[in-house]
Amino acid sequence: xxxxxxxxxxxxxxxxxxxxxxxxxxxxxxxxxxxxxxxxxxxxxxxxxxxxxxxxxxxxxxxxxxxxxxxxxxxxxxxxxxxxxxxxxxxxxxxxxxxxxxxxxxxxxxxxxxxxxxxxxxxxxxxxxxxxxxxxxxxxxxxxxxxxxxxxxxxxxxxxxxxxxxxxxxxxxxxxxxxxxxxxxxxxxxxxxxxxxxxxxxxxxxxxxxxxxxxxxxxxxxxxxxxxxxxxxxxxxxxxxxxxxxxxxxxxxxxxxxxxxxxxxxxxxxxxxxxxxxxxxxxxxxxxxxxxxxxxxxxxxxxxxxxxxxxxxxxxxxxxxxxxxxxxxxxxxxxxxxxxxxxxxxxxxxxxxxxxxxxxxxxxxxxxxxxxxxxxxxxxxxxxxxxxxxxxxxxxxxxxxxxxxxxxxxxxxxxxxxxxxxxxxxxxxxxxxxxxxxxxxxxxxxxxxxxxxxxxxxxxxxxxxxxxxx
Numbered sequence: 001x002x003x004x005x006x007x008x009x010x011x012x013x014x015x016x017x018x019x020x021x022x023x024x025x026x027x028x029x030x031x032x033x034x035x036x037x038x039x040x041x042x043x044x045x046x047x048x049x050x051x052x053x054x055x056x057x058x059x060x061x062x063x064x065x066x067x068x069x070x071x072x073x074x075x076x077x078x079x080x081x082x083x084x085x086x087x088x089x090x091x092x093x094x095x096x097x098x099x100x101x102x103x104x105x106x107x108x109x110x111x112x113x114x115x116x117x118x119x120x121x122x123x124x125x126x127x128x129x130x131x132x133x134x135x136x137x138x139x140x141x142x143x144x145x146x147x148x149x150x151x152x153x154x155x156x157x158x159x160x161x162x163x164x165x166x167x168x169x170x171x172x173x174x175x176x177x178x179x180x181x182x183x184x185x186x187x188x189x190x191x192x193x194x195x196x197x198x199x200x201x202x203x204x205x206x207x208x209x210x211x212x213x214x215x216x217x218x219x220x221x222x223x224x225x226x227x228x229x230x231x232x233x234x235x236x237x238x239x240x241x242x243x244x245x246x247x248x249x250x251x252x253x254x255x256x257x258x259x260x261x262x263x264x265x266x267x268x269x270x271x272x273x274x275x276x277x278x279x280x281x282x283x284x285x286x287x288x289x290x291x292x293x294x295x296x297x298x299x300x301x302x303x304x305x306x307x308x309x310x311x312x313x314x315x316x317x318x319x320x321x322x323x324x325x326x327x328x329x330x331x332x333x334x335x336x337x338x339x340x341x342x343x344x345x346x347x348x349x350x351x352x353x354x355x356x357x358x359x360x361x362x363x364x365x366x367x368x369x370x371x372x373x374x375x376x377x378x379x380x381x382x383x384x385x386x387x388x389x390x391x392x393x394x395x396x397x398x399x400x401x402x403x404x405x406x407x408x409x410x411x412x413x414x415x416x417x418x419x420x421x422x423x424x425x426x427x428x429x430x431x432x433x434x435x436x437x438x439x440x441x442x443x444x445x446x447x448x449x450x451x452x453x454x455x456x457x458x459x460x461x462x463x464x465x466x467x468x469x470x
Contacts, residue, residue, distance in 0.1 A: 027119035030148040034162035035174065035256035037149040041132035043084025044163070046153060047076035048128040057098055068098040074123045076131070082163050084133070085143075092133060093142045094120040121145040130156035166254060173251035175203050176221040177259040179214050179234055183317045184264055186288060186300035191317075195219075196263065203249070205230040227253045234261050239359020241266030241315065267356045270312040271365035273305050273325065275337075275372065280309025284335050286367065287327045288313055291320045291353040300327070318358045322351050323365060330402035331424060336373045339401065344368035373424035376451045380419045380458045382433045382444065389417025390462060396432045397421040398446075423451045433460040440465065 030037070038044055055071040074092040078085055096117040103109055123129065123145075131150050133143035149159070179201070181194045195218025203210045203222050210230075214220045222232075233246040242263040249257040269288065273281045282305055289300035300321075303311045323342035331337055341351035342365060354365065382393040423429055429451055433444040444460035 027147055030146065032149060033256060033258050034149070034159045035254070036258060037132050037159075038082075038162060038166075039252055039255045041084070041148075042135050043090075043131075043133040043143055044082040045076075045078050045085045045090065045131050045133075046080040046082075046128065047078045047090060047131060049123045049125050050075045050077050052123060052125055059100075064102075066100065066102075068100045070096050070098055072096050072118075072120075076129075079128070084135075090131075090133075091142045092121075092123065092131075092145050093136055094118050094144060119147055121147060121150050128153040130159045169254045170224070171227075171253040172223070173225045173227050173253060174221060174223050174256040175225060175230060175232060175249050175251060175259060176219070176256065177261065178218045179220065179261045179263065180218055181240065182262050182264055184315055185317065186290070186321075200235040201232065202235065203230040203232045225251060227251055227255075232259050234263070236263050237359075239265060239267075264315060265317050265358050266314065267316040267318065267358065267360040267362070268312055268314050269316060269323070269354065269356065269362045269365055270310065271363065271367060272309045273311060274309060274366060274368045276369055278368070281305060281369070282307045282309060284325060284337075285329070286311045286313065286323065286325060288316065288321045288323055288354075289327055291322050291348075291351075316356050318356055320353050320355050322348060323354055323367065324351070325367060325369060328402075330399050331373055333375075336375070336424065337369045338373060340367065340369045342367050344370065346370060373427070375422060376425045376453065376455070377420055377422045378449075378451060378455050378458055380421055380431055380433070380460060382417050382419065382435075382460045382462065384442075385461060385463050390433075390435050391416045393417070393419065393433045393435050393460075393462070395419050395421060395460075397423055398430045398432060399423070399427055400430060425452055427451055431458050431460060433462065435462055 032040060051074075053073050053075070055073070057068050057070045059066055059068050061067055072094045076090040076092065078088050078090050097114055098117070099111045099113045101109060102112050129150060130153050131145060132148050133145045133150075136142040136144055151159075179196045179199050181196050183191050185191055195214070195216070197214055197216045197218065199214040199218075199220070201212050201214065201220045201222065203225065205226070205228050208226075210222050210225055212220045212222050229248065229250045231246055232249050234242070236242060236245070240263045242261060244261065247259050247261075249259055251257050271286075273284055273286060275281055285302045285304050287300050287302050301313055301316060303313045305311045324340050326335060326337060326339045327341075329335070331339075338346065340346065341348060342354070343352055344367065345351055354362070356362065380395060382390040382395070384390060421431070427450070428448065430446045430448050432446045434441045442462040443464040444462050445464065447458055447460060449455060449458060
């Protein structure tokens, strides 16, 4: 029987993948412009691929980290060498990770594979390339070419223009880039990307400062800089902020550095969270959700209170919002409070909406919580249809307002089929249960009840099949 192929991403294998410092599926493309890529590379040339050949397969590593490898050797005929290559031939060598046989704990033979065999440029025989390369680790004259600016010659007009102009270029440097505005939604995801015009960008090096303004496309360029180290800082309007407000750049003569910046609307809302008795609550999450969709309970923007109960929501986009606690997360033993909307009400219909302008700084939005829940427990008995107890049932106590949240469940010692679930007083729940069988799962019809003092034992009967169960 042939061994089956499996990806190392499957947790069932229990394999740890360590690839000499490289991580599968994390290849990063280096997109520097020619004036930066040229000086970063150790060898730059134009060449045509004569052949691509492979070495015999060999193995490295031990145990779960054992992999098969081979070398991919690309042989070039060098047409023009701009630096780092002598003669008319060049070899680019890369080590590929190959599908590797492995035995699982139960003795089954499988083939483990990676979605990426390496992170180097893939050349094709007969094609001509503009190549940015580094010297191989073995110092034997071979080269390596990672996923960088290397490209087919027909796509390398900018690269050719730069190297041809080098002999006539002034011994100064350039820093350039683009500034865009990309506001975030309440989940912190960047939205539409808009160029920002008229933003002043300053590069300070030593005692000198050089300045430029962004154009209509958000581009800036600081030219004729003395080589050296600089700190580059855009001057954003007061209503905008950034994760990287200032960045370093080091440039050499006839070289450059590309620094792009992103900014976003940075309105802020702050206040304090107090319990029903007016005491500050530390370590609880205050949420902000759109006011036009209060029924949607996926998490919005969230901030946590400090030891004095103060919070601050940052990077708030313009809009109209509802503020509250436990809007998306069900109450639990750490935060045992019912859903509460600003200023201290139980429903979105009663809540006061907050209108946030671009870059507004809003304070004193104090949230006083409703009285905390009282813990309640109930015993749940799970049986098969014939009355036999189910000793390994999976239970979930579900609040219909937070259907994705489960509650605590534990077995009752010494009583087969008896379980104890814990929730909060006067909350209406649905109790679910299922058990695993070889054919799939068997489910109980959910039971709806209000968890209050004196509630009777809940009984769940597994009668509904799932998977291939009859």
